[in-house]
Amino acid sequence: MTAQGGAFDVVEYYHDLVAKDPSISMPVAAVSSLVKVVEQQRATTMSEFMKIVRAASEVLKEATHRSISVSAGCDVFLQQMARLSHAQGVEECRDALISAGNNFVMTAGQCRDQVAEIGSPFVRDDQTILIHSYSRVIMGLLHRAVKQNKRFRVYVTESRPDKSGLRAADELLKLGVPCEVVLDAAVGYIMEKVDLVLVGAEGVVESGGLINKVGTYQLAIIAKAAKKPFYALAESYKFVRLYPLSQYDLPTYRSDLLAFKDSGNVDWQTELQENNPTLDYTPPEYITLLFTDLGVMTPSGVSDELIKFYLD
Amino acid sequence: MTAQGGAFDVVEYYHDLVAKDPSISMPVAAVSSLVKVVEQQRATTMSEFMKIVRAASEVLKEATHRSISVSAGCDVFLQQMARLSHAQGVEECRDALISAGNNFVMTAGQCRDQVAEIGSPFVRDDQTILIHSYSRVIMGLLHRAVKQNKRFRVYVTESRPDKSGLRAADELLKLGVPCEVVLDAAVGYIMEKVDLVLVGAEGVVESGGLINKVGTYQLAIIAKAAKKPFYALAESYKFVRLYPLSQYDLPTYRSDLLAFKDSGNVDWQTELQENNPTLDYTPPEYITLLFTDLGVMTPSGVSDELIKFYLD
Structure with missing residues (x-):
């Protein structure tokens, strides 16, 4: 190696x-x-x-x-x-x-700070925000909003299997932000009470869509059905040269992900921990805006930036 | 008492x-x-x-x-x-x-058998079926389909917090049906590979919508976004005289469900287990058909039946 x-x-x-x-x-x-x-x-x-x-x-x-x-x-x-x-x-x-x-x-x-600076005007007093899993760039933005004396509430998804949402909830409590953890299955239930959705990104792809912790995609679908704004936060160095055509077209795809089991004693916990996807792909049509250190962008704006960078 | x-x-x-x-x-x-x-x-x-x-x-x-x-x-x-x-x-x-x-x-x-009989023609060879949580009426239908020598595959949601999906997966394995458990957050990821969605019901309400284990509502939203048929199974004695106007208009609603926490040490596991909703409401526009012992119905057909029963 x-x-x-x-x-x-x-x-x-x-x-x-x-x-x-x-x-x-x-x-x-x-x-x-x-x-x-x-x-x-x-x-x-x-x-x-x-x-x-x-x-x-x-x-x-x-x-x-x-x-x-x-x-x-x-x-x-x-x-x-x-x-x-x-x-x-x-x-x-x-x-x-x-x-x-x-x-x-x-x-x-500095990129993470710039994202927080660019995104923080979108967080306003008395809003209810839904965030997914744990994301450093989101925590940075919320931290900045707290410093600006904004008062808001946050729902955090549990985000199985690693329950990374609990870490975000702990940090928010320490910041003095009222928060509550929500089952991954209760996102539909709670969406009506949410003013905006914030997610981070593992990568932002050429279509303007994003790759992030599993559950992001369905969060975006549910937000769109409820007509709630869905904002993604990403440092510009997370822009990647990929154009996924489906959930199964990601570099992290393995053919044994979610393979059917048909005999013997199966340990379902292992299946959930190891043979379920860790990431999913959210197509651009579900994303309202992206907050990046290059500015606030629409998904198609991201495509333009990526083309510019790699054509230079 | x-x-x-x-x-x-x-x-x-x-x-x-x-x-x-x-x-x-x-x-x-x-x-x-x-x-x-x-x-x-x-x-x-x-x-x-x-x-x-x-x-x-x-x-x-x-x-x-x-x-x-x-x-x-x-x-x-x-x-x-x-x-x-x-x-x-x-x-x-x-x-x-x-x-x-x-x-x-x-x-x-006999109602449960009748539902299985009425619904089983909708299960065909080589289909991939997504079911949510554990439901006796769904297990009855799938059991009947197995007896009819149909070969199909089943994805089962984990369905936190009680993980009732694992029980369904165990029973399906025993029936010899290839199956796999899916994180509640991975429903969006997997929907593209699914041919139809089956859910049970705690109750079918006057609007033709249904009340069922939390997660059913978002499953229905995701199925609709992917244009997949979403079928609900219910014995007719589960028709109830309710007309919920939102998720928060259910008889099981408590004001401390998902209440924000803002200080001290919070046990998030308890929050997930006890202060998250157990049920949600799926409005009729997300339901393709209902299989009941009275026959295959559209959601508006259910309204008609309920009015008939209570006006008699």
Whole structure:
């Protein structure tokens, strides 16, 4: 599992980064790791150099089970490399890429704050907000709204199987925000009392849709049926070059997900924990607006940004 | 908690019935209990007689936390009493009511079989069926389809918080039906692969909508968005005289359901288990057809039947 070009283990480095700083976001850790690869490699030709970086990126994606957000970070870095490689020699490209990567890592931390700043005017006094699962960017936005002395209430979905909603509820209580956890099956029941829905994203795709914790898609369907605004929050480095055509067209898809069992003693708990999907895809028609550090966007605005970035 | 008119305890009798025969349906147990009340009472005037029976019915409803299906049984019985009281004296009314009640209890057992018979043509070879939670009438229909050598697959929702879907999955495995449990949050994910949705009902209301285990409503919304047929199964004695205007207009509604918490240490597990709704209301526009022992009906057909029954 070591990347070509030496004894440096990109996967180990990546896991170290995440372990040392639990608040680091995965695309940022991925870019940091690839910067390290670039620093360590000793390629003499441009094609060798690019091959090493691409291989390391592939190793990293594979080792993280093709995580959408790791892929997003890798893709941003590879695109940067492709752009820099056109004009320059190996040495210059190497230095420029390291500096671009470090710059990305430095500014990425601010992205979450920018999203919170851009999104917070949408949270108003006396609103009831429904959030799904645990998302750092949502917690950031709600934290900012509390600091602005806004008073609002939050419903949080339990978000099985890992019950990550409970973590969000705990944090909200500490912030002094009245909140309550809601069964994943009770979203339809509660939607009538909700003023707006906020979700985070693992990745925002080229269609303008988003990939996020399982349950996001049905939340969006239910919100649309009840004509409630559905806002997604995402840092721009989560934009990924994917165009899923269905729920089963995601990089995390495995054919044994939700496979039918027909004999013997089946441990249903294991099925729920391990053989159910962890992510789903929400098509753009269900998303009212996206709050990103590039501004408030419609789903089609995201497509435009992505095309611009990758055509540059 | 004893009903007026003697030492007979209608609530205790009801709970005994349910404990002795776990397969008894609640409306049937309620009617059986009220028959016993009628047998035990010693009223001398018609008005006293009706007062005793109405009081017993009220005590029973209250003791079962206004359970929709117990209410359904009680309402059928009270309607029968009102009808018989018009023409006859106390003695005759008493005897006729006992005989009508016993007759109801005897034939009720067949209703579930009739629903299975009427619904089973809708299950065809090679279909993928999504069911919600555990429902005896659905298990009856699927059992019949298996006996007819139909081959199909079933997705079952986990149906938190009591995880009743796991019980359904166990029974289906024993019947040799390939099945898999699905997170309550993964219904949107899986709907594309589903051919039809089957749900049971605690009660079918005057609008033609239904009251059932929480999650049914959002299942129906998601099915409609994916243009999949959504069939509800219900014995006709589950038709109830209710016209809910929203989710919060059900007899089981409590104001502390999903109340916001704003301080201290909250046990979220308790919130999920005890302060989340157990039932929700699915409006008629989401229901494709209802399979009942009176035949296959549209939601508006149910309204007609209910009006007919209570106007008679």
